[in-house]
Amino acid sequence: MVLAIAMLLVAGSVACVGQTATAPSDSQTPAAKAESDKPMTKEQAKELFKSVDDILNFVSTDSKLPIEHSVKRKLITRDEVNRYLTKKFNDDKSAKHMERDEIVLKKFGLLDQDFQLRPFLLSLLTEQIAGFYDNKTKTVNLLDWIKPDDQKPVLAHELTHALQDQKVDLTKWSDVGEDNIARNVKEDNQHLQTDEAETARSAVAEGQAMAVFVDYSLRPTGKTIADTPGIGERLKDLAADTSGSPIMARAPLLLQQSLIFPYSDGLAFEQAIMVKKGREAAFAGTLANPPSSSFEIMNPAAYMAHTPVPVLRMPDIxxxxxxxxxxxxxxxxxxxxxxxxxxxxxxxxxxxxxxxxxxxxxxxxxxxxxxxxxxxxxxxxxxxxxxxxxxxxxxxxxxxxxxxxxxxxxxxxxxxxxxxxxxxxxxxxxxxxxxxxxxxxxxxxxxxxxxxxxxxxxxxxxxxxxVQGTGPLQVAGVRMHEPSLSMAEMLGSFGMMRVGLERYTLKGAGAGSGITSVY
Structure with a gap:
């Protein structure tokens, strides 16, 4: 259930990195706010646009995903980003589902009764966004107030989504869910069989993009995520830190975990596949045969072993x-x-x-x-x-x-x-x-x-x-609707969030695992 939240935040593939990507803080001085909104120069914009093709080549080499054609690029302002977020939130299918799910989340106690989900999510998205690849326009959007060197690692992440899109058509690949309300026992069990898959796919897409981001950041060390054991699990721990993100720090645990899940658990999942079966299996392989549940994302060995996913049955109530x-x-x-x-x-x-x-x-x-x-x-x-x-x-x-x-x-x-x-x-x-x-x-x-x-x-x-029986449980089908995964799915639809990238720094050769400090 929770995965819908993450998909809302991640869908569309927005990337966020570093404090420079955020909206100006109320505590900033007027001069600091003006500086944070200062657009890049024409020379900087030219440098950034030129880097897109070089980084795209790196992404293709790193992921083994082929470049079918060049990727369109566009420089946008903070106001344009905010308008994009608001329009997407109003139009997004996952967002509409999440607004309906809000009362269920409150009934479970995952959200407080007086919590207002919609305005908080819009504030969170505004704080977290740093750049995005738009599946519909096939365009990578660059932010005009962030320095080129700060955006290049984000580009590695976002251009991974561009190559995924060229490989499988991300819009169709991601949209595998049931939109109707189940009104009979047959539909009840169809929903149970297809409930989690969109968010699991979001974790694959974001996990792959995070793997490329880490490899791009590790280039000075000569290492990659494949030969740095445990980095995925350690980044999961670092991602739990909300310091430096005022709105994220105030977010309910449900939102924090749902937003982080596709990046942290998705990265750990992809690294496990990569170490065990290689890059083609981790990238093209999981795109062709994606997991269907949070259970598989959180237990990659079970995914690789084709272990049946626990799915229970509904009687005709x-x-x-x-x-x-x-x-x-x-x-x-x-x-x-x-x-x-x-x-x-x-x-x-x-x-x-x-x-x-x-x-x-x-x-x-x-x-x-x-x-x-x-x-x-x-x-x-x-x-x-x-x-x-x-x-x-x-x-x-x-x-x-x-x-x-x-x-x-x-x-x-x-x-x-x-x-x-x-x-x-x-x-x-x-x-x-x-x-x-x-x-x-x-x-x-x-x-x-x-x-x-x-x-x-x-x-x-x-x-x-x-009706549960004593035999093996059913195997999850295409898409499962899990509250936290639904939230993850919704959040993910907006692109990559800053929380996915800012929790650590990757430094030079003597850094061992490459993780040396937390922002």
Whole structure:
């Protein structure tokens, strides 16, 4: 689910590097603001335009992706960038999906109830953007207020997207999702089979571009990412630092993780493929056979081994709910979602311990037909939500449920434990200001219902458990809709973000791994 956010931020391939790429800070002096907006000279622009072809040749050699034709280039102003962002946000399919998903994210507790997603995302994008390749116009856009030497590494990143586009047509390659609301059991399971893939593809595209960026930056050392073991994993740790990015520092964990995921985890994924199988497999190979889930991005060995991706099944619950509820959303709670949710609810140590124990998850949200006005429909009280997950051990299942339970008081203004309503020691029942909450664990399975009436919640739990079976889980198909991945997908559609590049410096020959400091 979360991947849609990252795709929104990354789609279209915007690149961001260094503080110079950001909008002027309110704390800057007038002179500093004027300097940060000062356009480059004609000589600098000429130098930058000339460098495009040289860098494109480097990108082709490094990635083994052929140059089919030259890439158009354009110098744009800060105002033009801001207009582009606003128009793209208004028109972008992923952005529209994310605005609909906002209420589901709040129901899960991934966003606070009073958080306003749209204006914050626009501010974040404005702060983060540093340059972009536009799939539709086939043009790399250069920013006229950033010095040429600062833009050249960004160009290596963005021109990787240009060669990807020439290879597979990024617009078609990236758009493999379901746009409709699932309204029957067949459509429910189609959505579960195709929920995460767009964001996984975003991580491939950004991971490849980051690999080329790192190689371009490592040129003085004579090294590449392929012979620098562990650099991808170390960059994942460095990317978590939000210092130097005021808006990013204020962003909810969901947005921070979703924005970083395609760059950091995508880079680690690509490096793992490259080290094991070579550059052609890491670039052309993963474009031809992309992963379909955050599980594969986060576990590249599983991708290379063709390990089945855990995808659960939905029974036909519509006869149980359709009289009082309208289908709202169905999707996967994947490994990235679990990583974010458990870190938010329990802290990083808990998240590091529990995330690898995830073994599949799905959610279903329905809206009460009694919610008639826009205000009622925008409230989490109008939604009923179920979340079913499987874990690799009973201990992990119970640990996850404890973490989730502790978060209930933050999500609701009133939470009261109803011991008399629990039917066994494995059930917890709560009364809240938004309706009944049922939490239960059975072996390695966890079921959570929030907002469905208690008798209905138990029927839904029994129906879901009954269709999972004991054989191998289904393999994810083309696109899976995971909240965090959906966010990643949305954010990614705008191009490369500064957070993807600015967390480290790559210096000269004695630098070992090449990572010597953090900005």
């Amino acid at each position: 519509h006869p149980l709910i359709d009289a009082e509820y309208t289908p709202y959303d169905v999707g996967v709670m994947g490994e990235l979602d679990v990583r974010i949710l458990t870190e938010l609810f329990g802290g990083k140590e808990v998240s590091d311990a529990l995330t690898p124990e995830w073994d599949g998850g799905l959610y279903y949200a329905a809206q009460r037909k009694s919610a008639m006005t826009d205000g009622q429909k925008d409230s989490t009280a109008s939604l009923a939500l179920l979340y079913y997950s499987q874990w690799k051990s009973e201990d992990a299942a119970r640990a996850f449920l404890r973490v989730y339970t502790r978060e209930l008081p933050r999500k609701y203004t009133r939470v009261e434990l109803s011991k008399k309503d629990a039917q066994s020691a494995d059930e917890q029942v709560y009364s809240t200001n938004e309706g009944d909450v049922l939490l239960s664990v059975s072996g390695k399975d966890v079921f959570i219902s929030e907002g469905f009436e208690l008798p209905l919640a138990r029927k839904l739990r029994d129906a879901i458990q009954s």
